[in-house]
Amino acid sequence: MNANDKLLDVQHVTQIFHIGGLIGGSRLVAVNDVSFSLDRARPEIFTLAGESGSGKTTLAHLLLHDLDPMKGQVLFEGRDVSQIRKRKQVMEFMKKVQPVFQNPFETFNPLRRVEDYLYDTAIHFGRAKDHRTAAPIVDEVLRNVGLSLEEVSKRYPHELSGGQIQRMSVARALIPQPDLILADEPVSMVDASLRMAIVNLFRKLRDENKVSVVYITHDLATAYYISDRIAIMLRGNFVESGPVEAVLDRPLHPYTQLLKESLPSPNPSGLESWAKHIALGTTDVKEYGRVGCKFAGRCPRVMDICTKADPPDVQADGRTVKCYLYADGAK
Amino acid sequence: MALLDVQNLRAYYETQVYGISRTVRAVDGVSLQLLPNEIYGVAGESSCGKTTLIKVLSGTVKPPLKIHDGTVHYQFGSYKVDMLHFDSEELRHSVRWKEISYVPQGSMSVLNPVRRIIRTFEDIVDTHQGIQDKKVFFNQMRDYVNKLGLPPDVLNAFPHQLSGGMRQRVAIALATVFHPRLIIADEPTTALDVVVQRGVLQLLKDIQAESQNTVLLVTHDMAVHANVADRVAIMYAGRFVEEAPTKIIFGASRHPYTQHLIHSLPVIGDKSSRASLGGAPPNLANPPNGCRFHPRCAQVLEICRTQVPAMVDLGGRHRVACHLVKEATR
Numbered sequence: 001m002n003a004n005d006k007l008l009d010v011q012h013v014t015q016i017f018h019i020g021g022l023i024g025g026s027r028l029v030a031v032n033d034v035s036f037s038l039d040r041a042r043p044e045i046f047t048l049a050g051e052s053g054s055g056k057t058t059l060a061h062l063l064l065h066d067l068d069p070m071k072g073q074v075l076f077e078g079r080d081v082s083q084i085r086k087r088k089q090v091m092e093f094m095k096k097v098q099p100v101f102q103n104p105f106e107t108f109n110p111l112r113r114v115e116d117y118l119y120d121t122a123i124h125f126g127r128a129k130d131h132r133t134a135a136p137i138v139d140e141v142l143r144n145v146g147l148s149l150e151e152v153s154k155r156y157p158h159e160l161s162g163g164q165i166q167r168m169s170v171a172r173a174l175i176p177q178p179d180l181i182l183a184d185e186p187v188s189m190v191d192a193s194l195r196m197a198i199v200n201l202f203r204k205l206r207d208e209n210k211v212s213v214v215y216i217t218h219d220l221a222t223a224y225y226i227s228d229r230i231a232i233m234l235r236g237n238f239v240e241s242g243p244v245e246a247v248l249d250r251p252l253h254p255y256t257q258l259l260k261e262s263l264p265s266p267n268p269s270g271l272e273s274w275a276k277h278i279a280l281g282t283t284d285v286k287e288y289g290r291v292g293c294k295f296a297g298r299c300p301r302v303m304d305i306c307t308k309a310d311p312p313d314v315q316a317d318g319r320t321v322k323c324y325l326y327a328d329g330a331k
Numbered sequence: 332m333a334l335l336d337v338q339n340l341r342a343y344y345e346t347q348v349y350g351i352s353r354t355v356r357a358v359d360g361v362s363l364q365l366l367p368n369e370i371y372g373v374a375g376e377s378s379c380g381k382t383t384l385i386k387v388l389s390g391t392v393k394p395p396l397k398i399h400d401g402t403v404h405y406q407f408g409s410y411k412v413d414m415l416h417f418d419s420e421e422l423r424h425s426v427r428w429k430e431i432s433y434v435p436q437g438s439m440s441v442l443n444p445v446r447r448i449i450r451t452f453e454d455i456v457d458t459h460q461g462i463q464d465k466k467v468f469f470n471q472m473r474d475y476v477n478k479l480g481l482p483p484d485v486l487n488a489f490p491h492q493l494s495g496g497m498r499q500r501v502a503i504a505l506a507t508v509f510h511p512r513l514i515i516a517d518e519p520t521t522a523l524d525v526v527v528q529r530g531v532l533q534l535l536k537d538i539q540a541e542s543q544n545t546v547l548l549v550t551h552d553m554a555v556h557a558n559v560a561d562r563v564a565i566m567y568a569g570r571f572v573e574e575a576p577t578k579i580i581f582g583a584s585r586h587p588y589t590q591h592l593i594h595s596l597p598v599i600g601d602k603s604s605r606a607s608l609g610g611a612p613p614n615l616a617n618p619p620n621g622c623r624f625h626p627r628c629a630q631v632l633e634i635c636r637t638q639v640p641a642m643v644d645l646g647g648r649h650r651v652a653c654h655l656v657k658e659a660t661r
Binding site: 052162163164191192194195196197218220221224248258259263266277 | 376377480494495524525526527528529530533551552553554555557558559577578581582592593595596597598599600602604605606607608611612
């Protein structure tokens, strides 16, 4: 296959952190042998879902070239991201890959007008020469996210609602006309009534602007609502990945099943399964260091083999699942 | 008999900077009753006055927060407390933690990071009850956390060594150590993942079921209310707009805001497009006239712009403040 068909191609990426002092301490495998790719021709929303400490944000850093992987490669448009060194190449990469962060009130300086960031971005990426020529570009992206320049001009971050300011940060990301937006928990700080506005916006970007989105979240309900494919992460591993309908309608991995079951349903009847007691890990570090499947300590269907070696990736029912339970069917 | 009776409570933040005075009407005319042995949920977006309500109910009113109107009465068995006119020293000795306790949102900020968990337990028990024999106390605490299903070794851990969910459960264990009649939980699971959230809420429900006390659960997450609360009140811009048993709120709500909150929740298995609410939450320093929801309401009437809708009792413990309901019942 031609490498240029892929917008983003992540190949067997591993990132290990060392915790503790120089002597002793322990290794923490934050991302373990993760691979996925996004097609250039077909823009899509790809969700990375998992609990805190599952390695989602580390993976985002790897994709954004904030960190270079210790093993494996991240290819963007066929080029290795870790080889980007020169300023011109960095600019080129930043132009095409734009981030949206979790807390919009931390993204923007409280003492600066929010629109200034939009003008700066337009000038910085060479879309406009000065403030005056940047105005139509800024207005256009603001209209794209359902705001307008009159509505938000001369405003400071505290004068805007959480939903408005998060839409501003999406608008800022749109100015360089990126091919890929990486959104790290973009709705977790936003109120319920405004959450759908942001989520619908990503849908619109995919359908109308042909932008691919990597959507990082722990909220499976919004993930199901907007995404095409999903990968469930647990302690650095993709435990189950595939089309969102397959993975969330009929989850195979016991961890995905637990996640789906734990999602409180907005319906007061049918509480019985939710009320069933579950086991929780005491500390985070214990699970990272576990040999074999990281979920074995909490899994209701654990087998002897699970604690001895890492489970294989198995193709089953239209998705990839990392679990011994389905290993026989693949043979 | 009601455990807590709040009538027409108004609590405003009043600030004066360089001669410019500003009044934020965070709680503006709230009435509610909490019964013994129930889980009462309060739902609403950020800055709708939920936390201010909790501050008043727990007796931690400090300037610039001022009470303008209303009453807050507790009935702890035969012991009556008027929260708004109560000596703070007596409050600390006989009410706080023994009758009313509090589970905060970020458990990391209530646990001392440089002391083991058992020391925090010791501090709290010593302050409110006094400890005679340390050995007996340690054994009691060990039994207590064991009964709650937490591993006893959490007592000897430092807060940072525990996972977020375990820490939050320790905070709940701390809050319930004297079996208080009222537990106020302010967004207890907002920072947690779904699996951990389930574990924490299960613990809270178990404690409630066993000691038959009242839980005031404040969270913006409607799905949590659906699974945990017995009754739910919806708060918008400092006022209650609807209050009903959970089944009615989710099955037959009457207020457009409640209906929007419920219908906008995405569900696994349904990809149909969901609308978002236009506009922005109102500024409480300068709230809209009439019904505070009217600028964002799809079914707004002329009367909504000028007149504040009164709370109407629909029977079956269902109350709603909306002109549409009044029109329909007329």
